[in-house]
Amino acid sequence: MNAGKTLFAQIMDFLPWTTFNRYVEKYDGDCGVRTMTCAEQYRIMAFAQLTYRESLRDIEVCLGAQVGKLYHMGFRGTMKRSTLADANESRDWRIYADFGQRLIVQARNLYIKDDLGLDLSNTVYALDSTTIDLCLSVFPWAHFRTTKAAVKMHTLLDLKGNIPSFIHISNGKMADVHALDLLQPEPGAIYVMDRGYVDFSRLHSLHLAGAFFVTRAKSNMKAHRVYSVKTERSTGIICDQAIALDGFYTKQDYPVHLRRIRFKDAESGRTLVFLTNQMTLPAATICALYKSRWQVELFFKWIKQHLRIKCFFGTSENAVKTQIWIAVSVYVLVAIIKKRLNLNASLYTLLQVLSLTLFEKITLQQALTNTSDTSGQHQLNNQLILDGI
Template sequence: MNFGKTLFAQLMEFVPWTSFARIVARHGGDSGVRNLSCTEQFRAMAFAQLTYRESLRDIEACLLANQTKLYSMGFRAPVKRSTLADANEARNWHIWEELAMLLIRRARKLYCNDSFGVDLTNTVYALDATTIDLCLSLFPWAPFRTNKAAIKLHALLDLRGNIPAFIHITDGKTHEVKVLDALSFEAGAFYVMDRGYLDFGRLFTLHQSGAFFVTRAKRGMNAHRVYSMKVDRNTGIICDQRIALDGFYISQDYPEQLRRIRFKDPETGKTLVFLTNNTTLPALTIAALYKSRWQVELFFKWIKQHLRIKRFIGNSENAVKTQIWCAVATYVLIAIVKKELQIDASLYTLLQILSVSIFEKNQLQQALQGAAYIPEQCGAANQLNLFNF
């Protein structure tokens, strides 16, 4: 059935355009604009993400090849690569950051009741960072090594739905632990992170906010055992202890006791030592929480493979951050559509379908569900029979 709207136009209906207009007005994004509004700029950048376009020329050529459908997709005129490049360079990247965060808040409400494999009612976040390599001659504002540039993408992933609750972009030299200073900790939530975030002063700030952390201990950590609790070694738990930090400065950074759990993974045979400030959860649950941290690694791997954030269509800091935030907004938008339309397929499958059928004019739910789609019953069943004998 032809609904008169392309799949792309139907997808864009899930964007809260009224709220986006307020964001644009607050930053003056459309001030003096004649050809490409912020709305059209986001549509063009989302189109590039959904169809795997690698350059400005690709975006221009593909949209121009479907010129008769552009108006129904939300474009007043064909998109020129020079105009899009200027918009990415000049318009404040915070516009796209605020749009992405708006979509993130909506997505987290939709996924708040999802399970992530651990029987726990608390919100659980996984914190990590990934490095995106750049060319130093093209991106001199992002120094990393002597002959290399890079940016770091820091993400705080809500494990219920794998929705990023916080994203921070820095140059490659910035250490991961510094992102803890930019976080507002949620009381009662768990923050799972690797050893790179083991800074006891910052972890004590997290502890004082009423939140919990789960991380791994470093070798040679200066601490002593206060007492030990009974454990069942058949479960893989070797010891469950309360410890106090030694040393003048480190004991001042974290003056209270910590919980140390030594766990032998039955699958790999590797022994892991966890640190946490939570004293009530079973030791196996703490181990399971740390294991769930792997989801943030998979998230980074997924977005690097399926979103356009490794090759950039602009060289300035503003253009790079604009592209990353538009990619994040597109990712979250697909997650919202998946949940609201109750589609069982993975995000990867949805992106693959949209990449080859974005200009089609059939129902969005039917296109994404394929053979599993069951059309709604129309009102013809209530129609009286003209020849009722």
């Protein structure tokens, strides 16, 4: 069935183009367009992500060297960097944001049965943000500090498959805790966050919605113990208590009991204090849940290293958001392909293979099966590969 099709064309066949065209229509993306449609813009930007292109000229030269194969890759003709630059500036970034969210829904359905290793039926999310530094003189709209520009990528990561279920791109000044206002809490789900998200009125809203949270307590938190549960100190759990808040405002913001777990890490010797509204799970599971939050940090490091979200192909806010969303959708697309083809290789290995073979006319299964996966060694060297993907 794939005879004569390049690997790139086969990858693009996994995308729901009918859905993409609906989003283009919704935002009038192709209105008045003569030379480069939104679909072709997406293909070119996806190609840039998969082959690690660093600039518009880089993309133009690379595609220009393979003119005879462009038709078989889904391109109508040669690509000019000025045309792509104009498309990135003018095509509404929400087309690619909505399309990325659609792919995220697909990927999460594929990974829904993955085991977290915590014997939980609940969906577990890790919430955090990462700052993407920009040059203030080139990106003045993203003013962050006196001499610095930046955007923030607020991400809610589904730990089953490490698929981002929610992404919001803001200016660098937006405080992390405000991301909680943008979420639609899922009853029964567990949200794992660091201390930057401790705002008791917002946490109480999560509680009222039937969701659970696990976070760390701030050192200045005022509270008193209501009762304690017996613990086994040999496991590192020093105490497991129900507490009530004592602060004038905090006890109004969160009027019901919280659970406080004090844990001493045997390896580092650090003592950590966790807060949660989940009263029934074992204390060890709560500690393991917070430890799993590190997956979102690894996700940020991974996409910054292996996708193009630090060197941008345009300077406007629209161009930056377009590139970030297409990068995320490419990450999710490769995760979908990995699951649908039942591949054992890591995403890192798949991306490395694809970066060198996109022009080849062989089947995806042939190119990606029996791939020697050296991600274990790579992980030891720089610790940027996500486990299990």
